[in-house]
Amino acid sequence: MTTSKPLIVPVPLGARxxxxxxxxxILGEGVEQIKKLGVRKVALVTDENVHxxxxxxxxxxxxxxxxxxxxxxxxxxxxxxxSYAVLAKTCDDILATRVERGDLVIALGGGVxxxxxxxxxxxxxxxxxxxxxxxxxxxxxxxxxxxxTGINSSHGKNLVGAFHQPSLVIADTAILDTLPxxxxxxxxxxxIKYGLINxxxxxxxxxxxxxxxxxxxxxxxxxxAHSCRAKxxxxxxxxxxxxxxxxxxxxxTFGHALERIVxxxxxxxxxxxxxxxxxxxxxxxxxxxGLCAGQDAGRVEAHxxxxxxxxxxxxVPGGAGSVDAILDAMTQDKKVKAGxxxxxxxxxxxxxxIAHDLNKADVAAFLMDEWNS
Amino acid sequence: MTTSKPLIVPVPLGARxxxxxxxxxILGEGVEQIKKLGVRKVALVTDENVHxxxxxxxxxxxxxxxxxxxxxxxxxxxxxxxSYAVLAKTCDDILATRVERGDLVIALGGGVxxxxxxxxxxxxxxxxxxxxxxxxxxxxxxxxxxxxTGINSSHGKNLVGAFHQPSLVIADTAILDTLPxxxxxxxxxxxIKYGLINxxxxxxxxxxxxxxxxxxxxxxxxxxAHSCRAKxxxxxxxxxxxxxxxxxxxxxTFGHALERIVxxxxxxxxxxxxxxxxxxxxxxxxxxxGLCAGQDAGRVEAHxxxxxxxxxxxxVPGGAGSVDAILDAMTQDKKVKAGxxxxxxxxxxxxxxIAHDLNKADVAAFLMDEWNS
Numbered sequence: 017m018t019t020s021k022p023l024i025v026p027v028p029l030g031a032r033x034x035x036x037x038x039x040x041x042i043l044g045e046g047v048e049q050i051k052k053l054g055v056r057k058v059a060l061v062t063d064e065n066v067h068x069x070x071x072x073x074x075x076x077x078x079x080x081x082x083x084x085x086x087x088x089x090x091x092x093x094x095x096x097x098x099s100y101a102v103l104a105k106t107c108d109d110i111l112a113t114r115v116e117r118g119d120l121v122i123a124l125g126g127g128v129x130x131x132x133x134x135x136x137x138x139x140x141x142x143x144x145x146x147x148x149x150x151x152x153x154x155x156x157x158x159x160x161x162x163x164x165t166g167i168n169s170s171h172g173k174n175l176v177g178a179f180h181q182p183s184l185v186i187a188d189t190a191i192l193d194t195l196p197x198x199x200x201x202x203x204x205x206x207x208i209k210y211g212l213i214n215x216x217x218x219x220x221x222x223x224x225x226x227x228x229x230x231x232x233x234x235x236x237x238x239x240x241a242h243s244c245r246a247k248x249x250x251x252x253x254x255x256x257x258x259x260x261x262x263x264x265x266x267x268x269t270f271g272h273a274l275e276r277i278v279x280x281x282x283x284x285x286x287x288x289x290x291x292x293x294x295x296x297x298x299x300x301x302x303x304x305x306g307l308c309a310g311q312d313a314g315r316v317e318a319h320x321x322x323x324x325x326x327x328x329x330x331x332v333p334g335g336a337g338s339v340d341a342i343l344d345a346m347t348q349d350k351k352v353k354a355g356x357x358x359x360x361x362x363x364x365x366x367x368x369x370i371a372h373d374l375n376k377a378d379v380a381a382f383l384m385d386e387w388n389s
Numbered sequence: 390m391t392t393s394k395p396l397i398v399p400v401p402l403g404a405r406x407x408x409x410x411x412x413x414x415i416l417g418e419g420v421e422q423i424k425k426l427g428v429r430k431v432a433l434v435t436d437e438n439v440h441x442x443x444x445x446x447x448x449x450x451x452x453x454x455x456x457x458x459x460x461x462x463x464x465x466x467x468x469x470x471x472s473y474a475v476l477a478k479t480c481d482d483i484l485a486t487r488v489e490r491g492d493l494v495i496a497l498g499g500g501v502x503x504x505x506x507x508x509x510x511x512x513x514x515x516x517x518x519x520x521x522x523x524x525x526x527x528x529x530x531x532x533x534x535x536x537x538t539g540i541n542s543s544h545g546k547n548l549v550g551a552f553h554q555p556s557l558v559i560a561d562t563a564i565l566d567t568l569p570x571x572x573x574x575x576x577x578x579x580x581i582k583y584g585l586i587n588x589x590x591x592x593x594x595x596x597x598x599x600x601x602x603x604x605x606x607x608x609x610x611x612x613x614a615h616s617c618r619a620k621x622x623x624x625x626x627x628x629x630x631x632x633x634x635x636x637x638x639x640x641x642t643f644g645h646a647l648e649r650i651v652x653x654x655x656x657x658x659x660x661x662x663x664x665x666x667x668x669x670x671x672x673x674x675x676x677x678x679g680l681c682a683g684q685d686a687g688r689v690e691a692h693x694x695x696x697x698x699x700x701x702x703x704x705v706p707g708g709a710g711s712v713d714a715i716l717d718a719m720t721q722d723k724k725v726k727a728g729x730x731x732x733x734x735x736x737x738x739x740x741x742x743i744a745h746d747l748n749k750a751d752v753a754a755f756l757m758d759e760w761n762s
Contacts (some may be wrong), residue, residue, distance in 0.1 A: 079589065100477035107473075111544040139512070142539060143629075144551045171484040178516045185435060256516075 021045065023237060026243040027161065028179060030220055035137040036161060036185040036248070038241045041230075043074060046186035050147060054182055058085045059113040061133035062124040063093040063104060066151050069194055072123060073082055074149070086113035088124075089133075089352040095254040095280045095287075097128050098167040099374030100176075100278035106136045110144075110176045117141050120183070121275060126152035126199075127287065131177070134165030135322065138180035154288050155201025156187040157210075157243035157358040162251040162264075168280065172345075173272050189236050189246070200230055201324050202288025205267070205295065207239050210246040212295060212316065213263050216241060216366030223319050230323075262370050266360040273345035274329075277337040284333045285326075292320050296327035298368075301382050312364050329386050396610060398617040402532065402554060403623055409534060409558040409621070411614040412606075416447060419559035420454045424521060426556055432486045434479060434499040434506035436466040439468060439524050439617075442567055445503040447522070449496060459486035461497075462506075466655045470501050471540040473549075483517075490514050493556070497527035499572075500543065500660065504550070507538030511553035514515035521558040525568060525701045526585050527574025527661050529560040530616035531581075535624040535637075541653060545718075546645050551630055551633045560617070573603055574697050575661025578640070578668065580612050583619040584634050585689065589739030593616060598691055603696075635743050639733040640667030647702075647717035650710040655704045658699075665693050668702035671741075674736045674755050685737050702759050712756040716749065 022039035027053040037046055050058075062071050067090045068230025078085050091097045110121060120142050122180030123133035130148050137146035148160035161270065166177015179193035192200065199204065204226065252263040271287070276286045299313035317327045329336040338343065346357065357374040393410035409615040421429075432452065435444050451458050457604045462482040496506035496518050504522050512518035521533035534548045535564045539550015549674060563580045565573065577599065584592025594664055601608035620637065627634040644667030645658070672686035702709040709715065719730065 100473065104473035107540055107549050108544060109546055111542055135512075139508075139539075139549050139551055141548060142537070142552055162517070166512075169481055169484055171481060175514060176480050176512050178512055179515055308401055387754075 023241045025082070025241055025248060027060065029163075029255060032163070032181040032255075034182055034184055036187060036241075036244045037075075038156070038187045038189065038244060039237055040188070040190040043077055046084065046149070046184075046188070049184050049186070050078070050120070050122075051081065051145075053120060053145065055145070056084065057091060057113070057115050057117045057119045057265055058083055059110045059119070059214045059295070060085055060093065060122045060124055060214075061089045061110070061136065063091050063126075063129050063130060065093040065098065066129070067126045070151065070191060070275065071124060071218065086115065091132065093127055093128075095168070095282055096176075100167065100169075101134060103132060103167050107140050109387075110136055110140050115283070117144065119144060121146040123147070123160075123182075124149040124154070124227070126150065130155050130160050130246055131165050132167060133172070134163075134180055135167060135177050135293050138165055141226055143180070145183045148182045149258065150187055151191045152186065153192055153200055153240070154206055156189070156192070156240050157203060158206040158247065159242050160187065161247045163255065164262075165306065171274055173194060184330075185244075185354055187240055189232070190242055192236070192257065197230075198286070199288075202221060202286045204229065204294075204323060205288040205292040205320070205325055206244050207265075208319065209266055209291065209295060210243050212362065212365060212382055213266055213360075213368045214366055215234035215246070218246075218365070219319075226319075226323055229356050236309055250275060254364060259372075262358065263360055263368055264370050266362070267291045267296075267298050269346055269357075269359055270294035270342075271296045273342050275335055278334065278343040289326050292325035293327055293329065297318055297329075297386065298360060299362055300386070301359070301364070301379075304382055304385070305361070305378070306364050308364045308367070314363070315365065328389075329383075334363050337378055339387060342383055344378055346379075347375040392690040398614055398621060400554075402628060403538075405536070405554040405628075407555055407557055409560060409614075409616060409617045411529070411560045411562065412610055413561070413562050413563040415531065415559065416450055419522070419557075420450055420456065422557050422559070423451070423456060423493070423495075424454065426493060426520075428491070428518070428593065429457065430486070430488050430492045431456055431495055432462060432492070433497055434460055434462045434464065434483070434509065434687060436464050436470065436499070436502050438466040439498045439502070443524065444497060453596050461468075462486075464502065465504065466501075468501055468655055470539070471505055473534065474507060475552050476540050477504060477593065479505060480513050483509055483513050488517065490517065492517060493625070494519040495522055496520070496533075496555075497522040497524065498528070499530045503728065504547070505540060507536075507553055507555065508540060508550050508637060511538055511551035516553070518556045519553070521555045523560055524564045525614070526565055526573055528576075529562070529565070529578055529613050530576060531579040531620065531637075533558050533560065534617050534620045535634075536606045536628065546648055546653070557694065558617075560613055560673070562580075562613055565609070566605055570603075571659070572661075575659045576666075577696055578601065578661040578665040578693070578698055580616050582637075582639055582664065582668060583616050585672075585735065585738055586619070586639050586733075586741045587739055588619070589737070592692075592738050597733045599692075599696055617743070626704050633743075635731065636733055636741055639735070639741050640664045640669075640671050640733055642719055642730075643667035643670045643715075646715050647705060647709055649718040650714055651705065661753055663697050665698035666702065666704060669693055670759065671733060672735055673759070674732070674752075675736070677755055677758075678734070678758040680750070681735050681737045681740070685735070690740065701762075702756075712753055712760060715756055716753055718750075737756045
């Protein structure tokens with residue numbers, strides 16, 4: 017295995033500061049950084065898919081470099097592992113490795129593993145350090161950065177969890193070569209989200225370069241590093257989501273509602289696809305409210321379509337539920353504050369903002385039109 | 390109901406500072422303080438026993454004072470509720486009340502409810518504020534103060550949890566009048582622990598006044614307030630248990646092992662009883678190592694006995710397991726660091742200290758003698 021020098025994105029969170037390493041085949045450099053954390057023993061959590069593809073090589077590299085890794089904790093692949101039951105088993109399996117306070121949990125996998133293992137690390141022995149090794153594009157550009165961890169409840173997605181910052185993130189972009197095309201596309205929805213939030217330039221660059229990002233050229237590293245930097249900037253301003261961090265939820269209020277309606281069935285809809293529809297909807301809703309040009313909403317939708325992402329309620333296989341069902345699913349979202357609806361809307365590409373106290377009737381009317389369009 | 394002025398013990402933890410109110414019939418004052426927190430809605434968690442004894446009156450008082458309380462979340466009484474399953478149900482039940490971030494969880498009950506509901510508050514919506522209303526002596530003097538929350542794992546007690554400080558603690562000592570004698574005694578083990586840690590004077594005062602503490606005189610309020618102050622001082626020095634806070638574990642390394650061996654069966658051993666045996670053992674072990682006078686160990690044991698608490702392995706109904714079983718149970722304790730044993734030992738009454746790197750063989754020999762004594 018060749019090892020190259022990674023791009024380094026610092027996340028300056030004071031006592032909880034950490035670095036994100038981004039690049040192709042950077043495991044060697046990653047292991048050096050892990051050794052600097054001064055751990056005695058490592059509990060590695062991964063899922064069945066990642067385990068068969070990557071775990072052996074990674075554990076061997078760690079062991080060859082003198083890091084004591086316990087037998088890996090392997091959970092079933094898929095969103096259904098973000099459950100109370102799998103959390104309980106993961107915590108018990110970590111405890112069974114006899115890691116102690118001050119030791120390390122490594123989350124090797126996509127967003128599900130990162131959220132689950134990160135949450136387990138937050139609560140086993142009332143908090144252990146952990147390192148994210150994200151293996152999906154979605155996890156590399158979004159869920160592994162910022163310290164949000166958690167599981168789903170029957171009441172909604174990510175409603176149970178903790179803010180627990182990793183000690184290090186190792187985003188090896190070569191690992192994405194083994195990712196199914198659909199997963200890559202889904203992660204890409206979060207990449208262009210950063211352009212839509214506050215960088216028209218990055219969105220335009222994505223329109224030009226998306227094929228190289230998918231193909232694994234240096235543009236992929238650039239896109240991942242830019243996304244991490246963009247997210248880190250927001251997280252540093254608002255670690256515990258009392259304000260600005262909500263911007264990162266662009267496309268997610270609609271998106272989470274859809275995921276809830278399909279009961280997190282990945283066969284029908286994965287998170288990034290729900291976000292893609294949510295992004296397109298956020299822009300169409302903004303245009304409908306006269307906040308942004310219809311042209312911008314059209315451009316967002318066109319780009320999402322060109323990479324093969326869904327953009328409409330009608331694109332949800334098996335249907336997206338009634339307007340009432342979607343509204344109800346939205347009001348149990350964490351972003352609800354004192355009964356009013358909060359949305360992230362846009363005045364144009366790269367000009368998103370937090371809109372409080374939105375009129376529920378306006379949302380309902382918009383959804384009705386979406387259904388009839 | 391008459392309402393009196395409480396004693397106030399401040400816990401100065403910076404952004405997480407809070408007050409502990411201690412006194413007889415102080416609910417009225419407590420509600421005033423809750424209102425000052427500016428909450429919209431309250432989810433109250435309690436257990437079946439406390440629910441039938443106290444919940445109705447407390448909910449009515451809150452409601453009469455304009456605090457919106459959802460239907461209470463009621464869990465089974467007893468240590469077995471500190472489980473993954475009851476935690477999951479508690480989180481879901483709290484979510485079902487549709488409380489939002491910024492709202493409040495109230496933990497009304499003993500140590501189990503406080504640990505469980507506090508942990509649920511720590512993780513529902515990635516952290517909600519909560520108020521402790523401890524209804525047992527144990528909870529008033531120990532578990533409700535300091536922010537440790539959590540549940541048990543098959544690997545050991547409190548191995549899964551969070552540091553999550555309450556926003557307020559309301560310790561109504563009149564509520565202890567309804568407590569079974571055994572529970573009062575068990576809580577009292579934690580009271581005298583504070584004397585044994587660093588205040589010979591408080592231990593002597595307890596020897597003189599324990600009957601008034603049990604009877605519910607003003608000495609009870611004094612003992613609870615002193616205990617809270619003593620614990621708060623340690624917690625403020627070391628919120629996340631990286632050092633001094635371990636002193637609070639005096640009697641707990643042996644105690645937790647015994648609880649584990651009886652599988653947390655309260656019929657055989659409640660936490661305070663395990664601590665009582667652990668306290669006596671910590672002093673006998675200290676005496677055996679030549680650290681403290683045998684007279685001190687004798688005096689500790691005599692006082693524990695005089696209030697009716699157990700002090701010997703032989704006092705555990707159904708047996709305390711073999712020496713090997715006890716040792717094994719101890720090494721999975723959170724206080725194990727890099728494979729060596731850490732104990733809280735004493736150079737005398739009120740002169741406890743943290744002893745690192747204890748020789749396991751010495752502990753084994755001590756336990757063997759204990760069995761044969």
